Amino acid sequence: MGNFDRSMSLAGEPPKALNTGQKLAVLVGMTGMGILILQLFNLNLGNSALWLTISIVAIFTGIIWFSQAAYAHKHKGIKNDGVWFKSISSRGVLAWMGGIALTGFYIVLYFYPQYLGLVKDGDNTGLIALFDPLSKGLSGNPASQWFVYGTMYTVAILAFGAKFIWKYRHNKYEQLRTVSVMFFQTAFAFFIPEIMARLNGDLPYYDLKNMWPLNYYNFERYRINGFIDSGSVGMTMLFFGIISIFVISPFLTYKYGKRWYCSWVCGCGGLAETAGDSFRQLSDKSKFAWKVERWVVHSVVVFVTLMTTAVIYSYLGNDTSKYWLTKTVFISGVAVILTAVFAWVMIYKREELAKDAKYGAIGYFTIIAVLIGMHFFSDSANIFIFKAETLRTTYSFLIGSIFSGVIGTGFYPILGNRVWCRFGCPMAAMLGFQQRMFSKFRITTNGGQCISCGNCSTYCEMGIDVRAYAQKGENIVRSSCVGCGICSAVCPRGVLKLENGPEKGRINSQDVLLGNDVDLMDLVNKK
Amino acid sequence: MDHIVIIGNGISGVTLARHIRKLSDKRITIISAESDYFFSRTALMYVYMGHMKFEHTQPYENWFWKKNRIDLVNGFVEKVETDSKSLLLKDGSAISYDKLIIATGSIPNKFGWPGQDLKGVQGLYSKQDLEMLEKNAPNKKVCNRAVIVGGGLIGIEMAEMLRSREIPVTFLVREKSFWNGVLPAGESAMINEHILEHHIDLQLDTNLEKIISDENGRAKAVVTDKGETIECNVVGLTAGVTPNIDFLKDSGIELGRGVKVNRFLETNVKDVFAIGDCAEQHEGIGSRRPIEAVWYTGRMMGEALAQTICGNPREYNPGHWFNSAKFLDVEYQTYGWVFSEHSKKNNEHHFHWRHAYEKICITVAFDKDSHQFLGINTFGIRMRHEIFDQWLTENKDIDHVMTYLKDANFDPEFYKLYEDEIVAKYNTDFNKNISAKKKSWKRIFSIA
Numbered sequence: 001m002g003n004f005d006r007s008m009s010l011a012g013e014p015p016k017a018l019n020t021g022q023k024l025a026v027l028v029g030m031t032g033m034g035i036l037i038l039q040l041f042n043l044n045l046g047n048s049a050l051w052l053t054i055s056i057v058a059i060f061t062g063i064i065w066f067s068q069a070a071y072a073h074k075h076k077g078i079k080n081d082g083v084w085f086k087s088i089s090s091r092g093v094l095a096w097m098g099g100i101a102l103t104g105f106y107i108v109l110y111f112y113p114q115y116l117g118l119v120k121d122g123d124n125t126g127l128i129a130l131f132d133p134l135s136k137g138l139s140g141n142p143a144s145q146w147f148v149y150g151t152m153y154t155v156a157i158l159a160f161g162a163k164f165i166w167k168y169r170h171n172k173y174e175q176l177r178t179v180s181v182m183f184f185q186t187a188f189a190f191f192i193p194e195i196m197a198r199l200n201g202d203l204p205y206y207d208l209k210n211m212w213p214l215n216y217y218n219f220e221r222y223r224i225n226g227f228i229d230s231g232s233v234g235m236t237m238l239f240f241g242i243i244s245i246f247v248i249s250p251f252l253t254y255k256y257g258k259r260w261y262c263s264w265v266c267g268c269g270g271l272a273e274t275a276g277d278s279f280r281q282l283s284d285k286s287k288f289a290w291k292v293e294r295w296v297v298h299s300v301v302v303f304v305t306l307m308t309t310a311v312i313y314s315y316l317g318n319d320t321s322k323y324w325l326t327k328t329v330f331i332s333g334v335a336v337i338l339t340a341v342f343a344w345v346m347i348y349k350r351e352e353l354a355k356d357a358k359y360g361a362i363g364y365f366t367i368i369a370v371l372i373g374m375h376f377f378s379d380s381a382n383i384f385i386f387k388a389e390t391l392r393t394t395y396s397f398l399i400g401s402i403f404s405g406v407i408g409t410g411f412y413p414i415l416g417n418r419v420w421c422r423f424g425c426p427m428a429a430m431l432g433f434q435q436r437m438f439s440k441f442r443i444t445t446n447g448g449q450c451i452s453c454g455n456c457s458t459y460c461e462m463g464i465d466v467r468a469y470a471q472k473g474e475n476i477v478r479s480s481c482v483g484c485g486i487c488s489a490v491c492p493r494g495v496l497k498l499e500n501g502p503e504k505g506r507i508n509s510q511d512v513l514l515g516n517d518v519d520l521m522d523l524v525n526k527k
Numbered sequence: 528m529d530h531i532v533i534i535g536n537g538i539s540g541v542t543l544a545r546h547i548r549k550l551s552d553k554r555i556t557i558i559s560a561e562s563d564y565f566f567s568r569t570a571l572m573y574v575y576m577g578h579m580k581f582e583h584t585q586p587y588e589n590w591f592w593k594k595n596r597i598d599l600v601n602g603f604v605e606k607v608e609t610d611s612k613s614l615l616l617k618d619g620s621a622i623s624y625d626k627l628i629i630a631t632g633s634i635p636n637k638f639g640w641p642g643q644d645l646k647g648v649q650g651l652y653s654k655q656d657l658e659m660l661e662k663n664a665p666n667k668k669v670c671n672r673a674v675i676v677g678g679g680l681i682g683i684e685m686a687e688m689l690r691s692r693e694i695p696v697t698f699l700v701r702e703k704s705f706w707n708g709v710l711p712a713g714e715s716a717m718i719n720e721h722i723l724e725h726h727i728d729l730q731l732d733t734n735l736e737k738i739i740s741d742e743n744g745r746a747k748a749v750v751t752d753k754g755e756t757i758e759c760n761v762v763g764l765t766a767g768v769t770p771n772i773d774f775l776k777d778s779g780i781e782l783g784r785g786v787k788v789n790r791f792l793e794t795n796v797k798d799v800f801a802i803g804d805c806a807e808q809h810e811g812i813g814s815r816r817p818i819e820a821v822w823y824t825g826r827m828m829g830e831a832l833a834q835t836i837c838g839n840p841r842e843y844n845p846g847h848w849f850n851s852a853k854f855l856d857v858e859y860q861t862y863g864w865v866f867s868e869h870s871k872k873n874n875e876h877h878f879h880w881r882h883a884y885e886k887i888c889i890t891v892a893f894d895k896d897s898h899q900f901l902g903i904n905t906f907g908i909r910m911r912h913e914i915f916d917q918w919l920t921e922n923k924d925i926d927h928v929m930t931y932l933k934d935a936n937f938d939p940e941f942y943k944l945y946e947d948e949i950v951a952k953y954n955t956d957f958n959k960n961i962s963a964k965k966k967s968w969k970r971i972f973s974i975a
Contacts, residue, residue, distance in 0.1 A: 075856050454585075
């Protein structure tokens with residue numbers, strides 16, 4: 001397509017043109033954004049509480065009105081008309097402008113918060129000052145750049161969540177998981193930590209649903225001290241942080257696949273599924289991208305494991321009489337756990353791993369070698385020649401800021417909405433590993449009904465070529481699948497179903513699709 | 528080494544090529560004039576609607592063909608010379624073969640309507656048809672109205688496409704109710720309602736008389752057999768398809784409506800085969816038609832013939848019939864045979880359930896004497912292929928189907944389930960006392 005000019009009309013062709021309702025909604029929403037932008041220039045509007053309220057109400061109203069104008073008059077069903085004609089959702093000018101604006105915002109947010117109006121010792125100005133009344137009302141503290149970001153993030157998930165629910169009003173699965181991410185964002189990421197800060201000032205900010213390694217800083221010295229100093233509440237939170245890694249998360253992933261986290265709970269996933277929904281079709285489906293994904297995301301896992309081990313190692317002591325957890329105990333413990341996981345996989349799950357087993361082994365032995373090296377060639381301040389702190393800041397800069405924020409979200413309109421989750425998130429990689437090896441979750445392919453149309457692959461935000469499996473009659477069991485359910489929703493032939501069933505026969509590869517009546521035993525015996 | 532030449536790069540030809548490659552090292556060439564690479568024909572509509580770009584309809588990346596040593600030739604075969612085993616292409620080149628497979632698909636039917644070759648009159652089958660529609664009907668300003676002639680699956684898809692750009696559509700359907708040669712009355716009636724809901728001007732029991740030209744040789748209106756003249760810019764001819772075999776006329780290959788083949792998909796000429804839409808069985812297999820222009824049968828023929836060509840002769844032996852489609856927002860699946868009132872035999876009885884207000888319904892066909900389950904049509908509920916396939920193989924009766932219907936449900940999680948309501952209606956209709964059994968993973972997966 002696109003070899004000939006369709007029309008010179010500036011009005012745009014259906015279905016990409018906005019209707020009147022949508023245009024007015026954009027005006028209202030942009031007015032809300034405009035108030036925030038004016039604040040950036042430190043324009044003193046007076047009464048911050050009022051203007052903030054007006055701004056947020058306008059943004060909400062704009063987005064919800066827009067959704068109403070887009071979907072209310074249509075029948076329930078798939079609403080992808082014109083996705084590839086609209087500039088914003090097909091890498092057009094609007095998409096690039098949006099991407100650059102978002103990326104710029106993230107750079108300022110992470111590295112130059114003073115331009116947002118953050119004042120270290122004194123009253124905030126500009127945009128951040130606008131949020132002071134809300135922050136003081138919740139936690140008693142003045143706003144920070146993170147509070148501004150957290151508030152906007154929550155507003156985005158709630159407003160675009162409502163849009164998504166409207167768009168998928170025929171699909172209960174989509175609605176429920178969206179309500180779930182809206183809830184977890186609002187309660188766990190936004191309100192609870194603020195309120196806890198008010199109740200107990202020593203507690204580190206803790207979004208309970210955010211577990212290591214996504215929350216890579218959870219076991220840093222200042223946080224551990226904060227937890228310990230806060231008595232039983234703090235200890236409970238620390239304990240929860242640990243069991244969520246080793247017990248809660250493996251159990252839920254076994255039962256439901258990693259979707260319980262990535263599409264139902266996670267804040268990054270929450271934003272991707274709501275505000276990022278318009279960009280899911282932009283993910284790269286090529287085999288090359290899949291290769292890059294596996295190398296990059298697993299490297300991040302190795303990095304975060306080593307970094308966290310090094311950071312904890314650096315503040316532990318050597319004297320067993322003072323505290324049982326010494327450097328030696330800790331590092332041996334890490335090695336034992338890793339070895340147990342590695343041995344278990346190699347013994348029981350070799351086949352699932354297939355040719356990736358080699359890479360897994362290389363990764364495992366590298367980590368072990370580094371751990372041993374760490375113990376013998378490091379002193380209390382340095383890990384090899386690096387300071388543990390340097391490792392941590394490097395990770396925090398490269399992965400925590402650049403990858404998850406600037407690229408992960410800033411590039412939504414160009415690379416798709418799950419770039420971070422797919423290429424960078426160590427949590428997703430670990431859950432994914434388990435999903436592939438040890439879980440009841442799969443996407444079942446319905447016999448021979450696939451017509452290879454490609455809607456599933458196109459709308460897979462994780463860049464999985466779903467069709468490649470479906471057209472062979474194979475179930476989809478992929479570590480990267482976040483279980484958003486959109487492939488199943490957009491399938492025009494009812495071929496795909498996300499479900500949790502027995503592990504046996506979960507991965508089925510078939511020589512001949514259902515439909516051709518062959519003597520299957522005959523076929524098997526000939527091989 | 529045998530040179531296998533396949534004319535046509537649709538689902539049948541490509542499936543054949545892939546399976547031959549799996550089974551052997553033979554040299555494989557695929558010739559197509561339609562597109563460089565295989566794409567999914569059924570997905571063309573989504574390109575016009577903006578759901579996908581054309582490249583998304585291609586199931587394999589472009590490197591796939593070279594890697595699997597499948598040579599692709601972009602060319603149009605004008606002549607087949609079976610004596611010298613060679614093909615003549617439009618550009619003058621020749622290709623010789625050891626085995627030839629004709630997989631050229633179909634072309635839209637034209638029934639000799641006056642004006643059927645005017646500009647703005649087109650079918651919807653090939654990539655070129657899609658490109659033409661993009662020119663003929665880019666938006667509602669260029670195309671004030673389109674008239675679609677022929678009430679089948681392609682017709683309703685074309686209507687959906689045009690409506691996505693808010694182009695007014697008149698839909699002329701010969702039958703008294705949409706697709707009622709295939710669908711039982713209740714289902715057909717439901718789809719009629721759904722078509723109207725989408726603001727499509729559905730004119731049932733109406734035939735095209737002629738298409739009127741403007742001064743530039745473009746269609747400007749159609750006249751129906753009701754005497755009505757409907758002004759329009761585009762006329763979609765979607766009254767079925769016919770095998771695309773014109774180039775074989777003097778080849779000595781036996782032709783009927785399609786290329787005549789036996790159960791091994793062999794033609795009357797040695798080393799020449801035909802598969803997919805263009806193949807015509809001497810006699811229909813079971814209740815199937817001699818020509819099956821369906822995605823799945825094309826694929827199955829490709830699978831079967833690959834075995835034969837690689838020295839493991841196998842008949843084309845399709846199992847239980849299945850098919851699927853989507854009528855605007857309503858998904859349709861069918862397993863086994865459910866015939867419409869027009870074509871069903873006396874022994875076939877139906878149980879029909881329809882939701883009070885949603886566009887959801889099912890029809891189950893069974894033998895009135897033995898109560899054997901014959902088939903099911905489902906609209907707006909997804910069902911499991913494997914389960915019905917097994918029930919059909921095991922000749923289960925309809926009571927069994929009703930009892931275990933929950934196992935067959937394939938709707939996404941958390942969807943509202945209707946099996947209890949369905950079974951209650953069944954009990955009332957047939958004076959039975961069946962209670963639907965809880966869904967069992969054990970039963971579901973003992974099958975696969």
